[in-house]
Amino acid sequence: MTFLEGIKKAGVVGAGGAGFPTHIKLDTQAKTLIINGIECEPLLKTDKFLIRRFSEALIQGALAIGKHLKAQDIVIAIKEKNKKEIEQLQRCLKPGEVSLKIHPVGDFYPAGDEQMLVREVMAETVAPGKIPLSKGVVITNVATVLDIVHQQPVTHRVMTIGGEVNQPCLIKVPIGTDLQSCIEAAGGPKISDYHALTGGPMMGQLCPRSELSRTYVTKTMGGLILLPSHHPIIQHHHLSISHCLKRAASVCIQCRMCTDLCPRYLNGHPLHPHLVMRSVAFGKITMESSKSALLCCACGICEHFACPMGLSPKMINESVKSTLMQGGVKWVNTEEAFQEVHPQRSYRKIPTERLIQRLGLSIYETDVPETLQSLTPDKVVIPLKQHIGVLAKPVVENGDKVVVGQLIASVGTDLGSEIHSSLDGTVKKVEKDYIMVERS
Structure with missing residues (x-):
């Protein structure tokens, strides 16, 4: 091999x-x-x-x-x-x-x-x-x-469980473990009114409290952060794109801070979020004004740190980017696209400690125990698309006995990733997009 x-x-x-x-x-x-x-x-x-x-x-x-x-x-x-x-x-x-x-x-x-x-x-x-x-x-x-x-099948993930949990920790869990079980393994939530972020607070995805028992650990999930429902980061995730567009049209002051602190702009890329915001605000969206959105890496600095008005350039960039990509538009470099690194790049880097303060997360910035906890749930629900590419196709059936590391779904020669069982147990359900395994 x-x-x-x-x-x-x-x-x-x-x-x-x-x-x-x-x-x-x-x-x-x-x-x-x-x-x-x-x-x-x-x-x-x-x-x-x-x-x-x-x-x-x-x-x-x-x-x-x-x-x-x-x-x-x-x-x-x-x-x-x-x-x-x-x-x-x-x-x-x-x-x-x-x-x-x-x-x-x-x-x-x-x-x-x-x-x-x-x-x-x-x-x-x-x-x-x-x-x-x-x-x-x-x-x-x-x-x-x-x-x-x-040199073994990928069946487990080490994750940080933090935020509003009683015992912030590092935990090794089988892929397909529900997120509510992960929270309970970290001592449970400190508060009753909370939501979670899968990944980090800047680029992570919102997982509402009601969905935690139906959302499962994947190969790419490195963290789970619980925050109060009223926290600004959580509230920001509830904004719709239509609401963001209306806010951009009404209160964007064209200060260009979103551009001045944009890491890609500072690296010399012709990405100008303030111009995208301007075109949206005035309803004059042209290819020239919007195509730079294709260069956005969605780091979130523009909306979580730079904008003094609390607007969402990243969300608008992503919306414009999605529309352009659906239309088959790709970035094409021209001579004008190659710019020098901004002379003030080194002075405009955002210190992580300052970012944490601005995000209102300082109280959660604590050391986690050196020991690695483990969790073995009674069942796992393993998604068949944890990767870029096609859905993996099941190679097991209901009632099959499986062991940890056994192949349960394959992409064959297509783009994608092989999927393996993360529990010793019995296949209880095989669907188009997931396989459920119950522990023996």
């Missing part, structure tokens, strides 16, 4: 992003491999824990991937403030592993964005609309590397 075949068989996807199949991403050669250990989302502690606990495996995985890619340089990018993790990595480095370097990065948001990483590590800018591979760079995150090096 080849290196890539092993990754495909294990069902490895990008654990820190949208779930792009890793065997496809690594089917290339690259000059530089960057392991993303930044974890820039506020409140999440998962990757830092994985680095501390599995430093040696992380290094061996990075070297194996680098060898496959024929990479000349292998870099583990990590925040400079994470002294324990850096020291642990340095202790595990062997004298002969000179091709692997640890690159400290400042504590700002979104330092973990792929294009920001290329800028921070290599002092180069990825062209608008392009991916890091266009610069000879492949980036993969810590959890993905460990999934590769363990």
Whole structure:
């Protein structure tokens, strides 16, 4: 079995992003491999824990991937403030592993964005609309590397459970575990009126309290944050696009702060959220004014930090972007698209601590216990699309006995990821988009 075949068989996807199949991403050669250990989302502690606990495996995985890619340089990018993790990595480095370097990065948001990483590590800018591979760079995150090096089917996920829970913790759970069970494993909620965010507070998705028992852990879910229902972040998620458009038309003051603090704009990309807002506000949406929305990475700085009026440039960008993409519009670089990095880029980075204060999350910024909890639920409901690509097709039937790591759904040769059972038990239900397994 080849290196890539092993990754495909294990069902490895990008654990820190949208779930792009890793065997496809690594089917290339690259000059530089960057392991993303930044974890820039506020409140999440998962990757830092994985680095501390599995430093040696992380290094061996990075070297194996680098060898496959024929990479000349292998870099583990990590925040400079994470002294324990850096020291642990340095202790595990062997004298002969000179091709692997640890690159400290400042504590700002979104330092973990792929294009920001290329800028921070290599002092180069990825062209608008392009991916890091266009610069000879492949980036993969810590959890993905460990999934590769363990050489076993991906059946569990380590998550941060934080916010309004009694015992914030790190927990290893089977994929398909319902989120309510995860909350109970963290001591239950502190309050009765709450909602949750899957992922981090900046880019995570809202999961209403009523949906927690019907929402399930996936391969890409690294955190679960509980917040009061009245918290501004939760309230923001309840806004409809029509409401955002009306607010933009009525109170946008064209201060251009959303543009001035935009990480992609500061990297030299022709992304101007204030111009998109202007075109929406005046009802004069043209291709020229709106196409820059295609470059938005949805980091949320514009709406959660920059805008003094509490507007939502990101949501409007995403709406415009979706409309353009549905119409088959793609970003095309021109000579004007290539701009220099903004001269004040280094002064406009958003410190993570300041961001946490602005978000109203300081009371939740606590250290979690060093121990890793585990949870084995009575049943799992495993989604068949936890990845970019097609739905995996079930290869089991109702009543089948399965064990942890057994293949239960496959994408064959299509784009996607293999799906495995995360429990020893019996298949109780097979649907088009999920498989339910009950524990023996």
